[in-house]
Amino acid sequence: MLSRCSHVMLALLLVLGVVLVGCAKRPATTQAAAPSPTGAAATTPGATTAAAQPSSGGGPTSSSGTTSGGTTTTPAPTATPTNRPAPSEFAAVADLKDIHFDFDKYDIRPSDAKTLDGNAGWLKSNPNHLVLIEGHCDERGTNEYNLALGERRAKSTMNYLVSQGVQASRITIISYGEERPVCSQKTEECWAKNRRAHFLVKPR
Amino acid sequence: MTVRRPLVLMLIVSLLTVPGLWPVAPPPPAGAQGTEVWIKATGSGARKLNIAIPEFTVTTVSPGADAGTAGKLLASVAGADLTFSGRFSVVAATGAIPVNNPDALRQSWAEFAAAGAHAGVHGLVALRGDRAEVEMRLYDLTDPDHRMIASKKFELPAAQLRRLAHKVADEVALQFTGELGVADTKIAYVSGPVGAKEIVMADYDGAGSVPVTRNGSINLSPVWSPDARSLAFTSFRQGYPDLYRVFPFERRPEQTLAAFVGINSSPSFSPDGKSLAMTLSVTGNPEIHVLNLATGVMRRLTRHAGIDTEPTWSPTGRQLAFVSDRGGAPHVYVMDAEGANVRQITSGGFHTQPRWSPRGDLIAYTQRAGTHDIWIVDVDGSNPRRLTSGGDNQGASWAPNGRHLAFQSSRLGRWQLFAVLFDGSAPTPLTRGQAESTSPSWSPRLP
Numbered sequence: 001m002l003s004r005c006s007h008v009m010l011a012l013l014l015v016l017g018v019v020l021v022g023c024a025k026r027p028a029t030t031q032a033a034a035p036s037p038t039g040a041a042a043t044t045p046g047a048t049t050a051a052a053q054p055s056s057g058g059g060p061t062s063s064s065g066t067t068s069g070g071t072t073t074t075p076a077p078t079a080t081p082t083n084r085p086a087p088s089e090f091a092a093v094a095d096l097k098d099i100h101f102d103f104d105k106y107d108i109r110p111s112d113a114k115t116l117d118g119n120a121g122w123l124k125s126n127p128n129h130l131v132l133i134e135g136h137c138d139e140r141g142t143n144e145y146n147l148a149l150g151e152r153r154a155k156s157t158m159n160y161l162v163s164q165g166v167q168a169s170r171i172t173i174i175s176y177g178e179e180r181p182v183c184s185q186k187t188e189e190c191w192a193k194n195r196r197a198h199f200l201v202k203p204r
Numbered sequence: 205m206t207v208r209r210p211l212v213l214m215l216i217v218s219l220l221t222v223p224g225l226w227p228v229a230p231p232p233p234a235g236a237q238g239t240e241v242w243i244k245a246t247g248s249g250a251r252k253l254n255i256a257i258p259e260f261t262v263t264t265v266s267p268g269a270d271a272g273t274a275g276k277l278l279a280s281v282a283g284a285d286l287t288f289s290g291r292f293s294v295v296a297a298t299g300a301i302p303v304n305n306p307d308a309l310r311q312s313w314a315e316f317a318a319a320g321a322h323a324g325v326h327g328l329v330a331l332r333g334d335r336a337e338v339e340m341r342l343y344d345l346t347d348p349d350h351r352m353i354a355s356k357k358f359e360l361p362a363a364q365l366r367r368l369a370h371k372v373a374d375e376v377a378l379q380f381t382g383e384l385g386v387a388d389t390k391i392a393y394v395s396g397p398v399g400a401k402e403i404v405m406a407d408y409d410g411a412g413s414v415p416v417t418r419n420g421s422i423n424l425s426p427v428w429s430p431d432a433r434s435l436a437f438t439s440f441r442q443g444y445p446d447l448y449r450v451f452p453f454e455r456r457p458e459q460t461l462a463a464f465v466g467i468n469s470s471p472s473f474s475p476d477g478k479s480l481a482m483t484l485s486v487t488g489n490p491e492i493h494v495l496n497l498a499t500g501v502m503r504r505l506t507r508h509a510g511i512d513t514e515p516t517w518s519p520t521g522r523q524l525a526f527v528s529d530r531g532g533a534p535h536v537y538v539m540d541a542e543g544a545n546v547r548q549i550t551s552g553g554f555h556t557q558p559r560w561s562p563r564g565d566l567i568a569y570t571q572r573a574g575t576h577d578i579w580i581v582d583v584d585g586s587n588p589r590r591l592t593s594g595g596d597n598q599g600a601s602w603a604p605n606g607r608h609l610a611f612q613s614s615r616l617g618r619w620q621l622f623a624v625l626f627d628g629s630a631p632t633p634l635t636r637g638q639a640e641s642t643s644p645s646w647s648p649r650l651p
Contacts, residue, residue, distance in 0.1 A: 084443070084465060087443045140572065142557050149511065155489070180398070
């Protein structure tokens, strides 16, 4: 048995040119118990409470200006900000038309400015309505960047409406990035429809 | 009584032509006590060690426990882990080595050695009620006496057999490379179609997926904390994109981390776990901020009229890379942790999703050119190279040892998760589900 083994090893060494030097000299026996994590089942009832959660201290009050210094003590946000109306309370009206954007752009195109003039007119004639502007992107690009891009589209749209005399305090914006397309085909026609600002309203 | 010995099935011959298979073992690195490094090379072109993994032997089964296919499963999972690592070729076999039978063990190792194995792993499994214990014994099959190099015991709840196999594989990697493997890790990711995305997590190899969120909203961008105990993510569950934190292994309430007006998104934990970088548009424009998780103090790092988003920390915590469109299209920039010394890293394309490597020398990112691909670049901006091809490839996440990246790919149709070695070789599917799987975050090694 041993001689067979030696022959095998010799053959292996010759064929492979193996030079295996210095295995560990002794078997190292250690014991390790690994009690956690435990997968899906949560098994620690009454575990420590959220030590890392920022204490609430009055959330920011508007989208215009909070921090200005490099290191400020911006209060930590609260879990339930009071100044954001629930998007689900808003509904579409036929008089407010979508506008669209070029790929990776958030400036208002001249033809869309005309559409926005019409939307501004309706909002000024219906001063008891609040408006929610949704910013959307096509599926190209990546999720987080598109969330920021959709925010910029909604913001550009808001700024245009304000320049046309709509009160900023009536306007709320939200970005859905690429997460809520109206068209799902992978064509330029479809992507163009998805790069949009959409308008919803609710009574004050 | 017939003694069932493993039947060696597969002969690994690919290395027979390689002269000087193993380098002479260098001195052990500091911190790797008792471990001599055999495998020194880093790329996928490195020579592999042939390792025999016969079925584990079940030595103890308490009444009520199910021995079933435990021995076969453990050997199979550990073997797959070592194959995935890119540093081992597994010499497969069927049948388990009988317990307390030195002659049978010797005969088995002799046959494995003859088939080209350089080392052998023998696992001994004890199933006691709801606990499972595995003792791993590692043998040098190039030694005529098949000397045992190391042994180690692991114990876990019996429901976590696969984790025991991952731990065995990581220990084998440690013995031969001087660094613990990354098989005992999780991947969190987004599951579901557009409009109905939930966070789930699974073993790094995609097995055993379980839900993390079930709020029926849109959940995005999961990222592990450095202690592998919590996940931060973006969710629309209160109507707007806000940042939350969950503790998927504990009965602990979900935390709201940021719910300012505008977007609250793109979370990235600092390496010490004390801070969370994120994108807020509360100041009117998407800017990078850092939240101190203990004090709640928020610091603003960027100040530019364009989009600044997707922060990712360097492993030292002294710098962050991020995406900005300040140059006209999105590119990767680096700044120090105070927001100063901004410099552009990539140019001339459409680049998002930067991810700083755990070793600190590389930044992975996504380049859009029709479809998307994963690229890596040296942190000084030099030597950009493409890692993926075929279909659309996005959302890279580094394994904790910096050798692999997970990403989402459409190469087989719907979005699924894949992994690739950092040199672009050995693309491997991780998920094969019916649901779309996107935005992977590879956890640190589990505690």
